[in-house]
Amino acid sequence: MDSDSPIRVGVLGCASIAHKNVRAIGLADGISLVAVASRSAEKATHFLRECGLPEDSGVRAVGYDELVHDSEVDALYVPLPSGLHAQWVVKAAAAGKHILLEKPLCLHMKELDDMWAAVEKAGVAVLDGTMFMHHPRLEKLREEMDKLGGPLEVNASFSFQATELADGTGGEWMDSDVRGQKDMDGLGSLGDLGWYTTKLALWTFGFELPSGVMAQPGALHNAAGVMKRGGGTLMWSDGRLARMDYSFVNPFIQDATISCKTGTIRMSDFTLPRDELNCEFTVERSPTLSVPDNGPTVVSGEIATLYGLADKPQEARMMETFAQLCADPRGEEAGKWRRE
Amino acid sequence: MDSDSPIRVGVLGCASIAHKNVRAIGLADGISLVAVASRSAEKATHFLRECGLPEDSGVRAVGYDELVHDSEVDALYVPLPSGLHAQWVVKAAAAGKHILLEKPLCLHMKELDDMWAAVEKAGVAVLDGTMFMHHPRLEKLREEMDKLGGPLEVNASFSFQATELADGTGGEWMDSDVRGQKDMDGLGSLGDLGWYTTKLALWTFGFELPSGVMAQPGALHNAAGVMKRGGGTLMWSDGRLARMDYSFVNPFIQDATISCKTGTIRMSDFTLPRDELNCEFTVERSPTLSVPDNGPTVVSGEIATLYGLADKPQEARMMETFAQLCADPRGEEAGKWRRE
Numbered sequence: 001m002d003s004d005s006p007i008r009v010g011v012l013g014c015a016s017i018a019h020k021n022v023r024a025i026g027l028a029d030g031i032s033l034v035a036v037a038s039r040s041a042e043k044a045t046h047f048l049r050e051c052g053l054p055e056d057s058g059v060r061a062v063g064y065d066e067l068v069h070d071s072e073v074d075a076l077y078v079p080l081p082s083g084l085h086a087q088w089v090v091k092a093a094a095a096g097k098h099i100l101l102e103k104p105l106c107l108h109m110k111e112l113d114d115m116w117a118a119v120e121k122a123g124v125a126v127l128d129g130t131m132f133m134h135h136p137r138l139e140k141l142r143e144e145m146d147k148l149g150g151p152l153e154v155n156a157s158f159s160f161q162a163t164e165l166a167d168g169t170g171g172e173w174m175d176s177d178v179r180g181q182k183d184m185d186g187l188g189s190l191g192d193l194g195w196y197t198t199k200l201a202l203w204t205f206g207f208e209l210p211s212g213v214m215a216q217p218g219a220l221h222n223a224a225g226v227m228k229r230g231g232g233t234l235m236w237s238d239g240r241l242a243r244m245d246y247s248f249v250n251p252f253i254q255d256a257t258i259s260c261k262t263g264t265i266r267m268s269d270f271t272l273p274r275d276e277l278n279c280e281f282t283v284e285r286s287p288t289l290s291v292p293d294n295g296p297t298v299v300s301g302e303i304a305t306l307y308g309l310a311d312k313p314q315e316a317r318m319m320e321t322f323a324q325l326c327a328d329p330r331g332e333e334a335g336k337w338r339r340e
Numbered sequence: 341m342d343s344d345s346p347i348r349v350g351v352l353g354c355a356s357i358a359h360k361n362v363r364a365i366g367l368a369d370g371i372s373l374v375a376v377a378s379r380s381a382e383k384a385t386h387f388l389r390e391c392g393l394p395e396d397s398g399v400r401a402v403g404y405d406e407l408v409h410d411s412e413v414d415a416l417y418v419p420l421p422s423g424l425h426a427q428w429v430v431k432a433a434a435a436g437k438h439i440l441l442e443k444p445l446c447l448h449m450k451e452l453d454d455m456w457a458a459v460e461k462a463g464v465a466v467l468d469g470t471m472f473m474h475h476p477r478l479e480k481l482r483e484e485m486d487k488l489g490g491p492l493e494v495n496a497s498f499s500f501q502a503t504e505l506a507d508g509t510g511g512e513w514m515d516s517d518v519r520g521q522k523d524m525d526g527l528g529s530l531g532d533l534g535w536y537t538t539k540l541a542l543w544t545f546g547f548e549l550p551s552g553v554m555a556q557p558g559a560l561h562n563a564a565g566v567m568k569r570g571g572g573t574l575m576w577s578d579g580r581l582a583r584m585d586y587s588f589v590n591p592f593i594q595d596a597t598i599s600c601k602t603g604t605i606r607m608s609d610f611t612l613p614r615d616e617l618n619c620e621f622t623v624e625r626s627p628t629l630s631v632p633d634n635g636p637t638v639v640s641g642e643i644a645t646l647y648g649l650a651d652k653p654q655e656a657r658m659m660e661t662f663a664q665l666c667a668d669p670r671g672e673e674a675g676k677w678r679r680e
Contacts, residue, residue, distance in 0.1 A: 050633040214557040252627040259590040287592040293390040
């Protein structure tokens with residue numbers, strides 16, 4: 001391919017999360033959508049119409065195998081259920097395709113090893129689909145954490161309420177959704193939501209691996225044994241710590257608090273910004289409590305609301321980063337996203 | 341005593357927390373301060389001056405035993421280190437004094453049993469010094485939780501940074517403060533801060549006792565083995581849950597989130613209000629996430645800031661409640677505060 005041409009990307013699977021990433025491809029520079037694969041041509045065509053891409057848009061509706069071996073396709077975005085990732089990533093890498101892989105990456109370490117080996121052998125680019133990592137809010141957060149002496153603890157909660165079907169039948173969402181099926185997305189709320197809390201915690205501490213990881217008590221599972229609610233604690237040997245919870249039971253919450261040495265950072269939309277171009281967070285500097293001998297208790301500390309402004313939605317910025325990696329899979333930018 | 345006369349209260353011990361409660365006694369109706377006891381008359385006199393009560397104020401400076409047997413004293417406020425509570429509460433109850441006891445109540449269950457038996461035998465009033473329980477914000481919170489279908493989960497954090505001495509010597513605060521000494525306040529951050537997170541969690545769930553309690557990983561202790569940082573999870577058999585952390589390491593934080601069936605309540609000052617007469621909290625009703633087929637992700641949910649207005653600081657309201665209990669130690673109001 002010509003280095004000035006956009007990366008030609010195909011979408012492998014028409015999961016609901018794919019809609020917003022098709023929109024993101026449309027908003028991103030340096031990457032263009034050329035094909036979508038589903039189990040049937042009808043399903044793929046229907047998906048494209050939902051995305052506002054009619055049949056004359058030039059985006060082709062194809063089958064999985066056809067897409068993986070399509071010589072007009074440089075890269076694949078893979079939003080398949082996690083249980084199917086390994087087989088398709090291995091095939092796609094062998095076919096020389098770069099890969100943007102939805103989270104969670106897979107269900108077992110063996111699958112991760114297989115995918116990694118295939119990607120390394122083929123020399124293709126690989127990136128996980130953690131969109132919030134691409135919002136410029138993170139750079140602002142890092143600056144503020146540094147000003148506050150660095151992070152000590154992260155508390156992060158991510159939940160959405162999915163126990164009852166929206167169709168009003170009273171059925172359990174998890175019994176029909178792929179995220180409740182052990183062989184498809186068997187990590188349940190840990191894989192779907194805990195992925196983000198974990199990513200935030202690891203990012204906060206510069207991707208230094210923790211010295212200990214423990215599940216918290218109080219987990220709930222569906223009849224198939226898939227986690228509906230759970231919690232986990234990451235510990236570093238010097239006492240730094242992250243507490244996380246992830247739930248399909250509670251109402252929609254995406255709160256994170258980062259305790260730093262001299263202050264506190266709080267977000268109430270750490271994964272999906274309430275305003276996609278203008279993310280808020282608050283910084284409480286030097287919060288103190290003083291109890292005078294003869295007067296009211298004083299809780300002081302300046303709480304400032306800061307903003308991370310983005311030129312494009314985080315999903316579009318992720319697509320642009322992915323296009324950069326495809327253009328130079330072992331270059332400097334790729335090095336920032338690879339952790340071995 | 342005359343039922344219209346104010347309850348005459350003495351303060352047993354001049355701990356720093358006693359200052360604000362002496363102020364509270366001054367602001368409360370139906371209760372008046374008549375004496376303060378310390379290990380020396382000089383210390384008690386100094387404490388009174390700090391509280392704005394000069395020697396001609398009529399408040400007497402006495403010794404511990406003298407106060408407990410003072411016939412002009414109806415009730416005692418006891419801010420002694422927890423390790424000393426049992427012996428003095430047993431003595432005070434035997435002397436017929438009503439007791440307002442600072443938290444944590446004691447260090448061992450045996451001490452609790454001894455104190456309870458003494459209080460029951462004497463028929464005196466007893467109340468713990470959890471001031472936030474007396475702020476009218478709680479009534480507003482209860483109304484809002486009910487509107488949101490009732491509580492599912494509590495996440496509560498309480499911390500203040502106390503690892504280094506303010507005198508700049510670089511010494512550990514916990515090595516000099518009573519809260520770092522095993523036989524005095526040996527429960528450390530659990531007793532000093534976890535007391536409040538636990539009280540909030542139990543209050544949220546109507547004081548129904550949990551079916552399980554587990555410590556969270558990641559606890560830190562000082563050289564004497566007293567907890568500097570810890571966490572705990574309370575579990576109820578139907579899946580309701582409270583996650584709590586309490587720390588002398590992090591900057592001052594007192595955040596609580598209550599997840600209800602159809603929304604979320606958040607506070608950033610659940611123990612000590614930023615404004616003692618006007619407490620804020622937010623209610624997020626029906627938070628939802630929607631991902632349209634071809635448009636930006638929409639995070640919706642009305643976030644309203646509500647207020648709990650108080651006529652007096654919560655500490656003064658606590659003193660007025662205590663005065664009511666003293667006037668009728670086994671009456672209806674007392675029944676609301678007794679859990680056997």
